[in-house]
Amino acid sequence: MSHLIRIHPGDEGRPLSHFQHDFLKDDLGPQCQLVVETRETIESEVTCRDGRTFIRRLVPYRGNNEQVDGVVITLVDITARIRREEQYLRERQQTEKQLREWNRTLESQVTERTEILSILQDITRTANEARTVDEAMQLAVRRIAQYNRWEIGHLWQIDETAANDNSSFTSTGLWHADEALNRDSLEEFQRLTEQMHIQPGAGLVGKVIQSGETLWTDQLADNMDPRSQCFDRLSLHTWIAVPVIIQNEIVAVMEFFSIEDAIPDRRFLEIVRDIGIQLGQVIQRMRLERIVADVASAEQRRIGRELHDSIAQQLTGGALIAESLRRSANAESPTHLQGNTQLIGILKQTHEDVRQLSSGLMVETIDAADLVPTLRRIAAEASDRFGIECTIDDDGYDETYVGDESVALIVYQIARESVHNAVKHSQCRAIRVHISTNGHLELTVHDDGTGFDHQRVTANTNGLRIMQFRAESIGGTVRIQSATDTGTVVTLTVPRRNCH
Numbered sequence: 001m002s003h004l005i006r007i008h009p010g011d012e013g014r015p016l017s018h019f020q021h022d023f024l025k026d027d028l029g030p031q032c033q034l035v036v037e038t039r040e041t042i043e044s045e046v047t048c049r050d051g052r053t054f055i056r057r058l059v060p061y062r063g064n065n066e067q068v069d070g071v072v073i074t075l076v077d078i079t080a081r082i083r084r085e086e087q088y089l090r091e092r093q094q095t096e097k098q099l100r101e102w103n104r105t106l107e108s109q110v111t112e113r114t115e116i117l118s119i120l121q122d123i124t125r126t127a128n129e130a131r132t133v134d135e136a137m138q139l140a141v142r143r144i145a146q147y148n149r150w151e152i153g154h155l156w157q158i159d160e161t162a163a164n165d166n167s168s169f170t171s172t173g174l175w176h177a178d179e180a181l182n183r184d185s186l187e188e189f190q191r192l193t194e195q196m197h198i199q200p201g202a203g204l205v206g207k208v209i210q211s212g213e214t215l216w217t218d219q220l221a222d223n224m225d226p227r228s229q230c231f232d233r234l235s236l237h238t239w240i241a242v243p244v245i246i247q248n249e250i251v252a253v254m255e256f257f258s259i260e261d262a263i264p265d266r267r268f269l270e271i272v273r274d275i276g277i278q279l280g281q282v283i284q285r286m287r288l289e290r291i292v293a294d295v296a297s298a299e300q301r302r303i304g305r306e307l308h309d310s311i312a313q314q315l316t317g318g319a320l321i322a323e324s325l326r327r328s329a330n331a332e333s334p335t336h337l338q339g340n341t342q343l344i345g346i347l348k349q350t351h352e353d354v355r356q357l358s359s360g361l362m363v364e365t366i367d368a369a370d371l372v373p374t375l376r377r378i379a380a381e382a383s384d385r386f387g388i389e390c391t392i393d394d395d396g397y398d399e400t401y402v403g404d405e406s407v408a409l410i411v412y413q414i415a416r417e418s419v420h421n422a423v424k425h426s427q428c429r430a431i432r433v434h435i436s437t438n439g440h441l442e443l444t445v446h447d448d449g450t451g452f453d454h455q456r457v458t459a460n461t462n463g464l465r466i467m468q469f470r471a472e473s474i475g476g477t478v479r480i481q482s483a484t485d486t487g488t489v490v491t492l493t494v495p496r497r498n499c500h
Contacts, residue, residue: 004048004075022048032071035060039068045078052079116271119147123275127282132472134174134495136282137244140275141254142176144242148268150256151178152189152236156198156205157252169198169209169253173497181234189230196226208241209250214269214276216240218261235259242272246280366408369399374408375433378416382431386423389430396436403500410470411435411443411492414478417467418445418490426450426488441476441494451482474498 002008005021005028017029024047035042035058042058054075061070123140130136137155145153153176159168171194177186200210203225208215218238220231230236236257244252254276366374372394379390402408415433422431426449434444464480467490471478476494 001075004054022050024049028073031058032073035071036068046075052077053082054078115147116267119143120271120274120278124278127279130282132475132477133283134172134475135477137172137252137254137279138174138176140279141174141256144254144272144275145176145256148256148258148265149260150176150240150258151181152176152186152234152257154193154255155252156255158250159197167200167209167250169205170194171196172252185230185233189227189234192227192230204239205241205253205255208243208253212243212245212248212250214240214242214273216269220257231257237261240272242276244276244279244283246284251280251283366405366412368402368405368408371402371408371411372397372399372435374412375415375435378412378419379431379433382419382423388423388428390419391430391432393432393434394436396434396438398437401437401441401496401499404474404498407441407474407494407499410474410476411441411494413470414467414490414492415443415445422447422449422488425452428487437496440496441492441499443492445490446487448487451484451486451488 003022006019011019016032021028031042031044039060041060044056045053046056047053055078057074057076059072059074060068061072063069123143126139127136130139141153141155144150155172155174156169157172159170173194175190177190198205198209200206204215204217216239220228220236220239225231234257236259238258238261239255241253241255243250244254372392375394376392379392382388382390402411419431419433422428422445426447428447428449431445431447434442434446436442464478468478471492471494474494475498476492479491479493480488481491482488
């Protein structure tokens with residue numbers, strides 16, 4: 001007690017308030033007075049300057065006459081218990097804090113995983129709905145770049161025209177770029193990229209082509225690349241490349257750049273590989289569709305040759321026989337003479353129809369420079385045969401724009417099919433064909449006929465489907481708009497880079 005209250009045996013009779021004590025709160029005297037007055041015990045926790053804690057009990061002291069003659073003070077040291085309780089509370093708070101952090105981490109992981117799976121689902125769905133490979137790949141590059149906030153996204157593809165056996169890769173010209181980037185530096189970066197030819201094993205992209213694995217680095221400055229100066233100008237630090245795979249064959253590589261020193265995300269790396277495989281399946285499907293379109297064109301040409309070589313010749317022979325019979329017919333038999341004359345007319349008209357049909361089916365190639373004259377022949381045939389006003393507008397067309405015969409052939413086939421459909425189905429009086437080049441090649445065939453209902457006539461019909469396959473085979477798109485009061489407009493669009 002003498003360590004808490006400075007009291008000694010010789011201090012009997014001195015007032016309690018005279019003594020010093022170690023209690024932080026100086027309330028011992030008033031509390032004792034309160035016990036005397038109320039005759040009630042007061043118990044409380046008190047803390048000392050040295051950090052110890054006591055249970056202090058102030059109990060009334062009663063003499064023989066039951067009068068309160070004083071106060072008995074007892075102190076029980078509970079420091080160890082208090083410290084155990086405090087330790088328990090600290091541990092409990094730490095545990096609760098960890099649980100909250102784990103919950104937040106788990107929620108974050110679930111959210112991130114859900115978002116990553118959403119990317120895979122979005123890309124898979126929209127890529128399957130895309131009309132061209134370019135459209136599907138552009139969507140994938142943009143979606144991945146937006147998820148991880150990559151400033152630049154770009155697509156390489158296998159160079160199918162390369163003469164070597166090393167599967168050289170070239171730029172597709174498909175980009176995603178943040179608007180905040182310096183435009184001059186970005187354009188220089190894109191120009192250098194689109195001039196490059198990548199061999200397996202050469203440089204970062206070449207390593208991805210060779211290994212077939214996703215590659216990530218945040219040490220762009222340490223890797224040899226012809227574009228390294230552009231990396232510095234654009235402040236690019238992190239790079240990732242994702243292969244697009246068809247049956248273990250690398251057909252394309254998506255690459256992304258960031259100005260941040262990003263840390264590889266295992267879940268993201270897993271999901272982008274799945275995205276590469278899904279995109280490979282989309283490309284494979286579109287390749288098969290192109291094969292179907294090619295087979296349809298080959299079969300069409302075969303039918304055209306058979307019409308020309310067999311049926312047309314038989315009709316010619318039949319017309320000659322009918323002419324011979326007409327000359328030898330007795331003038332006194334006007335009925336027979338008239339019948340022969342009608343038969344000759346029918347055979348000649350049928351022969352002309354077969355000739356026109358076979359000439360359209362047998363087209364093998366069209367010189368790119370002859371595209372407009374060929375379109376004019378389509379218009380002239382429609383006008384002559386069906387009495388429909390069919391005109392060609394080529395004022396906005398650059399004759400040097402198309403440098404690929406396959407592109408010219410597809411434009412011709414789609415124009416011819418559109419004119420044929422208008423003549424056959426629309427009950428039109430006029431057809432206007434317009435071809436122009438302004439950043440891309442655009443062909444429109446507009447008739448003033450009855451139009452059709454999109455809900456009933458869809459792109460699933462064979463003619464429209466083949467038309468779309470043909471457009472997709474050269475990286476183009478076909479859009480059809482129709483209304484009962486304005487007729488039908490067929491629009492073919494081909495990107496500039498695909499015209500050569």
